[in-house]
Structures are given as C-alpha cells and as structure tokens.
Amino acid sequence: MEEIITDEHIQNIINNKILNRITSIEYVVSEKCQNNCKYCYRVKKHNKSSCVYVTADDIDLYTENLLDIFKLDKSFCQTVTAELFGGDALLDYQECKKIIDLLYYKYKYNRIIIPTNGRLINELSILDIKDLLYDEKNNKLKASLSLSVDGEINDGQRPLSKFGKMLQYQEDINYDKLIKLSQDFKMGFHPMFSFDNYDSWFPTFKFFFDKGIKPYLLEVRHPLDRNDIFKCIEQLVMIRKYLLNKFGSYDEIKQYNTINPSIIPRGLGCSALTTLTIMPNGDIPFCHRLIDKPWVMGNVLKKEFKIPNAINLISGYHHANHPMCIKCIVRESCGGLCVGANYEYWGDPWTPIPSICDYIITKSYIMSQIFEDWNKTLKAKDTDIKILREQSENIFNNNKKYYNQCNSLDDYISLLKEKEEQ
C-alpha cells in the first residue's frame, strides 16, 4: 500500500496549525498565593493543591520535553515569550531567580514576563529585586513584571490569604514604592475591574493614571445583575471622557482595552490561543483557567501530545462561530468571553454567559452614541445600529433600577453625556 500521508505531512500540520500560532510558553510555577482575592478563580484550586513552587530543574525538564515533543531545538525559544504564572509566580524568591536565569541564559527566550500580585517586591530591598530581574553584565532586564494590584480604594477585595499570613506578609501595599519600582524596572500594572465593585472603576483608573501609569484594564467577566450593567458603563464613560479631556484625541486612548471595541481577526481576545501553558503536573491545557482533562492537549512529563485536540483548541476555536455569537449584533467587535468563566457557569467552556453578552451589547451601543470613534468602528463592521439600539433599549427598560429617573435609554445616554468627570 502506497504511503500517501507521510510523517512530513503530519509534521507540517503540527507546524502550520499549532506551532505557527504560538507566541508564548507559560509555565505555571505555583499553586499557592499570598492573596485571597474575592474574584479570583484560582483560590479554590489553590486550597486543594499541595504545589507550593516548582523547581528550576522541573522547568528545565518541561522545556526539554516540550521541544522534544515538537522536534524543535532551543532556537525556538528565541522566537517566543516565556511567562511565569501562579498562584503568585514570585512566591519563592530563590527558586524563581533560578528559573529566570534558566530561561534567560540557557534557553534565551525572546522575553520573560512575570505577572505578580506585588506582595514580594513590596517587601524586598532594591538590591534583591535587582538581583532577581537584572542582567548586570549586559546591562539589561532579564524579566519584566506585570503587577496585579487594584489600587488603595480596592485593597479590601485583595486581602491576604491564610498562606500569605502564614508567611508573615503585611496586609498593606506600599503603592509609592511599587510605582517607583515600576519606573526603575519597567513594570506594568493591570488592575482588575470587578462587576461586584463597579463604583471603584473610575477612581481606580484615576489612581494609577494620576501617578503617571497607563494601566492595562481588565474586566472580570463573571455573571452580573443586569441592573449593574448601566452603573458599570457609567464608569467606563467617565474614564473615556477623562482621557479625552487630557489628550483631546481618540488615538491616545486606543491602548486601554476595556474602554475600546475588541477587534480580533479570529479566535479570542485573550492570549489563550497563542500561548502553550504548562501546569505543575506537566499538563498542557487550553489555558491556565480551563485545565480539566477534556481540555488538556498533552503532558510534557509523559511526552504526550494529542494533535487533534491541539489543532481544535489552538487553531480551530473561534468564539464568533458559536451559534449564540453568529446571531449576535456585535459579533465583529467583541473579543469573546472568558472560556474559563463560561465553564464555571455552564459546565461548558464555549457557551457564553448571557448577562455578560447583554453587558457587551449595551456597552457597545451606549459608547457608540457618545463617542464618535466607537460609532465609526461599528459602522465599519456593518453593525446594524437600529437592531443594536432595539436590543439595548430592551435591556435598559427591564433593568433600570438605579436610573428610575430616566424614561428611556436616550435619557440615560443624555445623562452620561452631561456628566462631568470628577
């Protein structure tokens, strides 16, 4: 029997449908955290896990095996970013330093990024931080940090966990120190906007912005009371207005993701489809949130990789092809929901959470009526504004608990237009 499909064909499929899309390798190095954040999906998993921190030797083995599975050499690492993820990725200073050095000196990753809750560096000396992140010899940073802190007004939603208390961390964050460090070590900030705490969105943004920081804004897209939708949008309008007053140009506000329409060519607005995540047990799941067995594509310790699953998940998934999204009026300007949140809600990762869809639809319409750039984007995507308005009106009329003085959605929009930023 002639061999029509060869090993080369299969390797081409792996290259074209899996590897060509991967821009990051994410190592989950810890399943413990100093914090017990109210909206954090990982707390439950952390409480069950016994993994405090993986070792640099583990990371070395994971990386060797990963390259082996795909028949790649170390030069692959130079084309991608390495990310360390937790729990808190900086939980174990000594081991983290070894891992950074391993990834930086041995594998020569293009970049190393570490998101952290900032607890460790809040209490470290400058010299220790420098030792961790800086390559003295070549005078450059080995790794950059992205700080997940929500600002003083929100510290209550990010209290210390028992684990954090056990390690003798202090409850208060020294923001002056973090901000100074961020300038010295090129750190970014990504405060989280929780629907449970919508009143703090604008003050949180202002807190960072007024200190010279351009934060990366992230909505925590968990189900919400539809009445709260309009409170949340009010906060976003205030942020936009504040920025427009500062800069006078729409171009300057494009970098703030939550206050802009999400235009993606295909897939998801997050990095799940371009990142290969490696869990402490060696599993390679869809993303660090969707980690149960059906969504695991392989395991680096067992040197297993399920090509069909990986092709489907990495290359095949497009949220806008789900029937609930196909019929959606803002299909072309929505980055999709968090599949991990969908999974917690339905038990199925691919079905969107309806109340968040209503939030996105309403936000799109209201923003398009107040801000010209948003309106242009929707029109460029052939969005039927009439239907979008109809749907938004329905949502408003059924859920205007906080805006009873408004007879219509138009009244509410007028109210927002008139509102001055504080």
Add this chain to the structure above:
Amino acid sequence: MSNKYDLTILGFDYKGVASSNESKKINVDGWEITNIPDDSDIKYVEKFIREFISDIVAIEIPTSLVCNLRCNYCYISDPRMKNKDVDEKNVNQILELSSQMFPSLSKDKKIRQRNNKKTKVYFSAWGAEPFTNTKTLNSLYEFGHEYYGKNEYEISLSTNGTILNDNVKKIISNIIDDNAFQSIQISLDGPEYLQNHQRPFLNKKGSFDAVKNFCSFLLDLQREKELKSRLYSFCSTIHLIDDNFSENWRNAAKFFSEPNTWHTALPVLPMRMSGEDLSNKNHINKFIYAQKEIFEVIKERAKQGVTVLDFYSNKIFGNISCRSKNAFPYCSALNTQIAVDIDGNLYPCHGPITSPLYKPFLYFGNLFEKTISYKQLMRNMNYQYGILWGLGKCEKCPLHVYGTGNICWSCPPHNLALTGEPSMDSPLKCVAYAESFKYWIAIAKMAFGEQHLEHIPNNEWFNDIEVNYNEFKNKILVKNPHNNMHFDMNYNGIIDKALQRYEVEEKYHNYGDKKYISSWWDFDNFKNIK
C-alpha cells in the same frame, strides 16, 4: 434528584467564582425546570423550553440491553450493557409519560396537529439487539397500535438479523400491518468470511447464515403481503484497525454491488468505516487507499451497466437516505428526537445509554420525575450545535466547497470517544477525507453524469484519476440530478436550526453571505515555521 449526573462525578469540579446561583425553578407545561442560573432571563428560558418540548416527535428507548453477538468493533465497551434485562414496566412507563409530557406525542391528534404539521409519532427501539427482548418490543407495538392506530406511528430499529422465532415473526408482521415499519436495518458487513470474522456470536460461531435466513424470511413476507419495496436495508461496518481493511472494503463493495441477490444493496453501498479517529498516518493511509479500491470496483460495475454509489459519495452528493443539505449535517438528536433511559433519564440520543461514562456530559433531565435541568440542556444544545465554533476549518476544504451533503459532522458521543470533549472531533480525519475526495467525485460523476458536477474542476482533484465519462453518459442514476441532489445554497442546515434554538427572532440573525465562517487556514502563519 434533577442533578442526577453532572461532570463532578468524573472529577471535573467546574463550579467556581463565575458560577451563578441556580435557585430559580419554573414550571413549564408540567415539567419542573431546575438549575436555572439566577441571572437568566426567565421569559427566554420559558420560551426556549416550551419550543424544545413541542418539537419532540420521536423517542429512542432501549427496549433491550442484551446482545447475542460480540462484534470486534462494537462501541459498547462495557459487556454488562449487552447483558442487562429491560423490564416491560419501564418501557410502558416511558411510553405513557412521553405521550403525556411531549405534546407532539399526545394521544389526541388535535394536540399533535397544533404542534406539528406532521402528526405521526416515532419510536426507535434501541439496543444492544432489540429482538432479544420481544416482550418490550411487543409492548412498543401494542402501545403504538392501541394508542395511535394504523398509519399514525412508526417504529424504527436496527438489528443484527440473527434472531428469528415465532415471536419475532409475529411482531414484524403486526408492525408491517400497521404500516409502521419503513424498513428494518440489518447489520451485515459483507461476504461470509468477513461477516463471520467481524460479527461472531457469543460462542464465536459466525453469524452470516443466520442473517441470510432472516433476510429470506423478510423476502417471503414481502411476497406474502404483496409489498412493492424490500423490507430490509443493510448497514455494513468495516473495521479500520484490521490489517486487511482495504481488501475487506473492496470485497464488501463487490458483494453488495452484485445485482439480483438477497444481499444486493444498490444503488448505494452500505459500507462505513468503524468509528476510529483516523489519528495516525497508518489509519489515514488505509482509509484513502480503500477509497481508491472501491473506486476501481465501482468503475468496473459501471462498465457492466450497474450504477453504484458508495456510502460517502452518496452522503456528499446524493440524496438517497441522506437528509443533510449544503454541506451541513442533519441530526435529529435534541432537534425532533431524544432518548429516554430505563430509569427515565433524558439524553440527546442513545449514545450515553450504552456508554455510561458519557452520562455526566449528556444527561439533562428525568422523564419519571418530570424534571429538566436548564443548565444541562443548554450544555447539550451547545454540544449539538455549538460545534460550529470549529467550523472555520472547513472554509477551504473541498468537501465543504464542492459537496452538498455532509460526511464530516461528528456527534457529541462520538466526539467524546475521539477526543474526550463533546464538541471536538478529529481534524486529522479531514486529511483522510480531503485526500479521498477525488475518488468520491469520480464515483459521483459516473453515477450522476459528469455534466452535473462540472463546476468541480478536474485538474484540481483528478490529476491521477483517469475516467472516460462518455462511457457512462447514458447510464446516469437519475435524469435530473440538480432537482434530486440537495443543491440549495441558501440552506444553512444546522446553522439555521442552531439559530432557531438560541434565538427565534430572525431579524437578529447576522450571518448573511456566509459570514458565519471565519477563516481558519489563513491566520496561522505568525512565525512561518516550515
């Protein structure tokens, strides 16, 4: 009790900070609807459930969970599921409650008419092997006969065709007299050596002679009752794992395309590959090679004046026993049909009943308790229709571009078997199918006439196939294939159904000019690894 099976049983502790409370319950037409997330729009939930219940005109029931064969490719891996007694009481309870709880199955024809244009109701006796339990099968007949009457109900079943006794003969005869059998599907894999190898009895003896005897009885019955069409059709499965897969495929094609015998299956050959996942190059190569072999057999038959289509060519281009349209599949699960287990549990189809490990994924309620879990029904709807999330991969596939029917869609239970995830199939199957497509086009052109498929460029898919289609010009299968084949480019098949399911108001649909498919193949060259 409504949360009888959930993913947590399998250790998937999915609930977390994004889970909504599910304290709301509503009553819809006698059903208690549970597990409704608190942030749901209750009016939508009510409408959704009412439409779902109204559309159900068919029930699959496991009237027997016993089988006398041990086929080497059987997907029922737990032998207990082929050795379990089903009680008449359970079957009767399912039938009575189904007719009460689903308006399109009501005894009252006027109620049925209000819900559906067609008033006929459908029962599928599913097994293991239905004729191992004639008591429950007879209950099914008696219920249909007494409750709905002649011409108003239909029973479908698939049998291994090895059990023939007076009870079986009587039941078959009764059902035929009520005009309630379309055809009996008999599992016959091919010639004697193949049938005996793949489908032995429990005692390892071959089953070919028993099937032959069963068919002979049905042919006699057809003559006796002066019926025009044959009472049986065949389903043939060729085991992909077998070393002789391609040879078996070819031999089965010759066997079924032999004219004027009890085993003739013309014009459409019944052979399908067993349900493996084509996940390695050896399997892919075997499959493609088998299509080449069958092409040669069909070409020979065509030269002899016998027009033949294979199973796949018919599904892609033909319309014989094929309800998919425009490259989208048709599946009745959760659409017009559901399955009820002997404990009353509701599933989209029979799959999880005989493969119990799938139950935590596919369970969505209980008929005996009159409960439906909204969350789990929605989950199942997504498994069934939400699979479109991966459909971008089809955009440039020749099967999607040129085919009008569908062979690619893989159902949730099958997906669970292939990938462990209910809405993910195996894209490596796409490689096997795309490479086989040239043979299927050639077969279709021989059967339908080349002129009717001339929009498919020869140079792209025929570069190593030589056929003189002029030889078959006057031997086409049907005179006007365009009317008979499902060329309806405005029909979106499962897309339409999916959209109906999730949102009824058509004005909100935003999928004109095939926007639903977003490119898959073109966006992947971020790094250009060769």
